[in-house]
Amino acid sequence: MKTSELIGTALKIAVAKADNRQIRKGLGGSIEVRGRTEDGDELPGHWDLWMNWNPATDWSQGGPIIEREKIELIDNCSNPAENWYWAAHIWHTKTIGYGSTALIAAMRCYVASKLGDEMDIPKELL
Numbered sequence: 001m002k003t004s005e006l007i008g009t010a011l012k013i014a015v016a017k018a019d020n021r022q023i024r025k026g027l028g029g030s031i032e033v034r035g036r037t038e039d040g041d042e043l044p045g046h047w048d049l050w051m052n053w054n055p056a057t058d059w060s061q062g063g064p065i066i067e068r069e070k071i072e073l074i075d076n077c078s079n080p081a082e083n084w085y086w087a088a089h090i091w092h093t094k095t096i097g098y099g100s101t102a103l104i105a106a107m108r109c110y111v112a113s114k115l116g117d118e119m120d121i122p123k124e125l126l
Contacts, residue, residue, distance in 0.1 A: 002118055011107055011108070016053055031052075066110075071089070085100055088106040097110070
């Protein structure tokens with residue numbers, strides 16, 4: 001899939017892969033990632049803590065990625081033909097992403113900066 005077209009479950013999976021998260025399919029087809037400490041370290045192996053993963057719609061998950069990666073958000077980047085209104089840019093990697101919301105643009109930008117312009121999404125997770 002093209003990173004610039006990722007949305008929904010595919011975008012959740014891509015962000016988890018870019019962030020080196022352990023992924024599993026949860027109840028109702030949701031995507032879950034294994035929890036981490038506040039410092040971002042993996043939890044001890046005997047801890048079985050998983051959380052629902054929505055970084056492109058939940059600022060408490062996408063926001064820390066934006067801050068950590070220093071992603072710049074630019075609004076009013078309207079392109080009616082492609083239906084996007086936000087741009088996101090990472091200066092040190094010269095990566096840009098677009099989306100209908102700030103979080104979608106930022107997460108597409110983040111994924112592109114880590115994994116490139118195209119990626120494979122495992123069918124069993126979709």
